[in-house]
Amino acid sequence: MKNIIIFGAISVAYAQVSFSGNTETRLAESSSGYYYNETLINTNLQYDAFTNWIQLEYSDPPELGRGINGVRKMRLEYDNGPVKLKLGDLYEIWGRGLVLNSVDDQPIDRDTGIRGLTLMYNNPSFSTQVIAGKTDISQSTINALGFNNRTHNYHVSHNLYGLNIQKLLGNHDFGFSFLQGLEKHPVNTFPEDTLNLKNQLHSLSYSYMHSVFDFYTEYIMNRSYEFDEDRWSSHGKGKGLYGNLNLYFNLFSLNLEYINYRYAMIDPISRFNIVDYYGYNQPYQNPPVAVHIHENVLMNRISHQTDFNNEVGYKAELIGSFSDNIEFLSIFSQSNRTHSWVMDENFMWKKDKELSFLPKFDPAAMPFKDFYTELTFRTLQNKMFIKVGYADMKDIIDLLQNTVTDTSQSFTYSITDAQTIPLNFSYSFSNGWSIESKIELQWLSKGYWWYEEKNNQIIADSLMSIFLDDNGKRLDQEKNTFISFTVSKSPKWSLTLTSDKTSVKESFLDNKSIVNPLEKFLGIDQERNWVNVEFVYHITSSMRFSLLYGSLKGGLLCTNGVCRIIEPFDDGFKIGLSTVF
Structure with missing residues (x-):
């Protein structure tokens, strides 16, 4: 009888307890020496009104940040x-x-x-x-x-x-x-x-x-x-x-x-x-932030970094559908600082004019504006998906000089100006096979704008580009191309080939990359291309394995107006394993 009571108590307690979690392991090493090995384990234990969350990390080192070996986060909740x-x-x-x-x-x-x-x-x-x-x-x-x-x-x-x-x-x-x-x-x-x-x-x-x-x-x-x-x-x-x-x-x-x-x-x-x-x-x-966070790779790399201390801006987003199979999205955003800035006689910055409560494109106030629109089509009984967009962005990054006298002005600032066309296409076959392609084209101008005026005559009003050709001649634009092509068999596996290409070098950066056999096999310029192939396999419905080989360009990664520079990854492997339990 005693054993029956104990067994019953354990059964009742077990019925009230639920346990779940997930793990993610990521390992990578490139030929340039970039290496990380990190594992995150999340556990959730729920008993009646109590929930316990623990996150463990084992990293030596992690991809970003300082290494941790042990408990990273933990929380106990009571909900009644x-x-x-x-x-x-x-x-x-x-x-x-x-x-x-x-x-x-x-x-x-x-x-x-x-x-x-x-x-x-x-x-x-x-x-x-x-x-x-x-x-x-x-x-x-x-x-x-x-x-x-x-x-x-x-x-x-x-x-x-x-x-x-x-x-x-x-x-x-x-x-x-x-x-x-x-x-x-x-x-x-x-x-x-x-x-x-x-x-x-x-x-x-x-x-x-x-x-x-x-x-x-x-x-x-x-x-x-x-x-x-x-x-x-x-x-x-x-x-x-x-x-x-x-x-x-x-x-x-x-x-x-x-x-x-x-x-x-x-x-x-x-x-x-x-x-x-x-x-x-x-x-x-x-x-x-009054900025649209772009999903596309090339647009995210040139995202505007919000000045949370001093910025005025707005965003207007129109979203809807023309029919059951055609949807549209249009977004316009603009911002600037609350004041324009000018240099005094000692070449020290000082506030000049206070601007209105709505932003305008005054370069002395470091403005930003971005227009993006896209159309989405679904057809053939939702088997085919097409999304095409267009983005036009201009951002005054920094002021370098703005001296004004009664008869002259000398004004220099750094600027980024880009037009981008993203195209997504996917088709699902009836037997579980599918294909997907993403293409992004971008025409990027980047450099220093110089404006000079004396006695009401404009002496200079032009861009000094940071882009150079192989002979050292300045070019007005850089053309960037991002292409990925995926073949998948649901629900088991997918294979993706990605190419990230730029047409020229930036004059102040060393873009030399390590030889990638995959790029050599495809016969492409290894100094201006980053190519990788990724294989993803679902071992079970709750376990996913991924393997990437090749190179990644890196660059700016932004979320909610905050940006971080991600280092390039040259000729290496990335391995990932995630589970849910």
Whole structure:
């Protein structure tokens, strides 16, 4: 009888427990010495109202970041009706992220998670959340020692606590957020090597839901203080505004977004200097950007990097369908800084004119604009899929000089200007076979624009391109081509051949690559091509194996306005194994 009772108790307990998880192992080595070996294991254990998440990492070294061998993340959650408690590594977003949006973006090694405690209460008309903990954030910057593209070289810690409240009245939702952080900020100044800062964020939000539209807006204020001897002294203050309006019609919808971030006005040379300029936008905020995040490879490489301290912009997105088989998407986005900039008589930057609340393309305010449109076709009983697009982007990256007198102006800035055509095609056969092709063509201009005017006469107004031909002659444009072709047999395997080609070299970069036998076999120019082949095999429905051989170009990789340079991968292997259990 005793054994029966014990067996019954174990059976009941086991029935209430669920266990799941996944693993991912990635191994790579190139002929140039680039090597990584990393394994991530996620486990989720649920028992009644409790959930436990643990992430283990074994990396020696990882693809990006510092190596870890052991527990990387862990969290315990208790969820009982309107009350939820979380203890451990927290990733939370309040509203649209103007005050708090902690993320773990592993492709660019960006982790702004908080290790601490949060308590939430929710009912249909009211919700509140209290959070307290510590976040240690690592970033890469040329303004600190030890910079490289693979491992972060600047580390800042924040002790945080805050409160978020939401109140629903009919279709109206009102919100309030407060978050304070005590920051240990390393600097390069003598005799101090670390500053004690206090950063405070307050925001008010409002949203309205309707059957044909919805609206959201949030206004944020920030204050920062620096501890000086025995008291806190004011260091800086700023503000920000975000708005979003969605309109819904029968065959299409219109999405409008607006940002106006005025946390700090930092000169063009120093605006991304996170070491010497502090107390403004915080890395755990991650607010929205007025930029379309492109899925296509070539467009993502030239993505605009948002200045979260000082940027005004908007994005308009129109999406809909002409018929059941034809869909369309059109997006226009534009932004600039809140002021134009000019040099004084000592060649030091100073603010010039304050611009309006809507952006315009004034080069002295480092503007950006991007237009993208695409059409999607589905035909032959949805067996054939075609998507064709067009993108036109122009971005003023940096100001180098802008001196103005009564009779002259000398103006130099760096600019990126590109037109891109992406084309996707796929066809599914009835026996499980399918083919897919992706083609991207891009015409890229990049260099330094020089404008010179004296006595109302324009002396120079032209681009000095950074692109050179083999004889050292400057070329106006670089043509980039990205092509991939995939053959697959569902549900077992797929084989993809990818070619990434550029027409010229950049004059300030050494693009020499290691000989790739695959490129040699195909008889292509190895100095301007990166070719690889990838085989993917599903061992079971929950286990996937991948093998890649060849070269990858690398370049800029951006997510939500934050960018990271990924190093090229020359003539090597990449192996991946992922499982779900």
